[in-house]
Amino acid sequence: DIEGYDMQPIFEENELDYEPAECILRREVAANGKSRAFVNDSPVNVAVLRQIALRLLDIHSQHSNLLLENPAFQLGIVDTIADHSELLGQYRGLYAHITEARRRLKEAEENLAKRQGDEDYLRFQLDQLDEFKPQPGEDEELRQLQSALSHAEDIKVALSEVDAMLNGSDNEDGAGAIDALRRSYQTMQQIAKVYPAIEDYLNRLESVVIEVRDIAGDISSRAEDVEYNPARLQEVTERLDNLFSLEQKHHVGSAEELIALAEDIRSQLSSLTDSEDNIQALRHQIEADTVQAKKLAEKLTAGRVKAAKQVEKLVKDSLVQMDMPACVFCVSMEKAEELLPAGQDIVTFLFSANKSMAPRPLADVASGGEMSRVMLALKALTSRQTHLPTIIFDEIDTGVSGKVASSMAQIMAQMSSNASQQVLAITHLPQIAAKGNAHFFVYKEDGSGRTLTHIRQLDPEQRITELAHMLSGSTVTEAARENARQLLKDPL
Known part of the structure; x- marks a missing residue:
């Protein structure tokens, strides 16, 4: 059910x-x-x-007693009795958030440290590029300007000669190409009156005269502008050399690529600032979450302190019932400086089998039989809280016998008296087996090259027989059978 x-x-x-x-x-x-x-x-x-x-x-398996040596198991016992799973879940969620934020912070700090090693060099490169201020298409413009300045005298002479030829200043009669074209146009204009077929040529010649006059004017102006300027030539040559050096240094081939490089460096430096902002944000987040987590941890501690007292009393009562009247069982709680996965509490179960010995950590002083009794006491305690419908004990009676086994059987029987809970005990001790309401016999058989495990429910007579076997061994005596009957009749 x-x-x-x-x-x-x-x-x-x-x-x-x-x-x-x-x-x-x-x-x-x-x-x-x-x-x-x-x-x-x-x-x-x-x-x-x-x-x-x-x-x-x-x-509870055969090796579950080893859990008693685990601090997390001991803390879990106290938390079960404290019954604050919702609060613990809130804390664990926040702790996981803090842990993840710390991981991201460490990663961001490491990445920033690596990149900051290059920051000075990046800033040096950017300052150099910003100071130079390369312009789009500048390399081609500088090469053309350098060529013009280097040949300024030859250019001026050539332009002046062309100007003279067009305007006629190099002829004795003062007639140049423009004048010849003008006179040609006038002659054609006269003929066109009587010979309309050349009207098209006349229009085209007029356009040529206008175009040549414009060209002559531009050439004359250009010739006046061209001057040999050694200082300007040196300035242009130096800038072109510096531009080429920067391109070589950064392994690019144009001013446009230098401009793009400067933007990339600027982006890298900006990302450093973004990383610093991200790191600062993570630190603030961790700080705020830690404050909140500590508040939750304090609430957990308060609940655990109260629960620890219950654990001490109820475990002590069960151990007394299991023939340990002089034992001491304490729950030690220490506060850790740092946050832990389940709060700030370090729980240690302390134990002493007699009052003459100071309590020490359970794992250091308890014998196998004592560990079995403590574990059963804890299981009996937590079963009241967890309300699990089925508890299975696989040889929890390790290291005990006689009277102690009987008292352990009594505790297991008390646990099973809860209508909503059944207890299954796998045991070799008749004192424990006898307290069961129903019995199953587990045995092995060899056959066909393999070993088979079987289980069968025992009827009333078979229960007596198997208990007698447990009492007397392979040979079942009538005394053993009578003893078995008595064990089955004994009240809980």
Whole structure:
């Protein structure tokens, strides 16, 4: 019966039929090692089977006592009794957020440190480019200007000669090309009156006269402008040389590429500033989240302090019941300076089997039998809080016998008296086995080259026989059978 354990959402999430009256979990393992999982005969993957099992079963395996040495397990016991899972979930979420922010901060700081090593050089390069101020197309313009300045005298002489030829200043009669064209136009104009067929030529010749006059004027002006200027030539040559040097230095081939490079460097330097801003933002975020996390941690601590007292009392009561009247069990809590995954509390279970010895960490002083009793006491305690429908103890009685085993059996029987909880005990001790309401016999058989494990439920007479075997060994005596009957009759 799983009604009342809020299992329906899990079943619906995994598209399983929800039958609260009965839940059968099954896993089949084939000879080749492959396995299949089932929930109420519906195939599921192992992850789903495990998810459901964790909500319904608490399994104490043969090596679970080792958990008592784990500080996280000890803290988990206190948290279970404190019953503040929602608060703990809020803290863990915030702690995970802080941890991720710290990781990003470290990464950002490392990246910034690497890039800051190049910052001075980048700024030097940018300052050099900004000071030079390359202009689009400047390299070609400078080459043309350098060529013109280098040949200024030859250019001036040539332009002057052309000007003279066009305007006639180089002839004795003062007639130049423009004058000849003008006279040609006048002659054609007279003929056109009687010979209209040349009207087109006349128009074209008129255009030529106008164009040549414009060209002559421009050449004359240009000839006047051209001067040999050594200072300007040196200035242009130096800028062209500097431009070429920058292009060579940065492995580019034009002024446009230098301009693009300057923008890229500017972007890199800007990203450094952005990285610094991001780092500062992360630091502020971590600081604010840490303040909030510490407030949550303080609430967790308050709940744990209260729960620790309950754990001490209830575990002590159970240990006294299991024949340890002089034992001391304490829950030590220390506050860590830094935030931890579950708060700021370090929980340690302290134990002493007798009052003459100061309590010390449980893992350092408890024997195997004492560890078994402490674990059972804790399981009995937490089962009241978790309300899991099934608890399985696989040889939790390791290291005990006789009277102690009987008292442990009594505690397990008390746990099973809860109508909503069943306890399954796998044991070799008759004192514990006898307290069961039902008994199953697990045995192995060899055959066909392999070993098979079987389980069968015992009827009343078989219960007596198997208990007698546990009491007397392979040969069952009547005294052993009578002892078995008495164990089965003993009240809890």
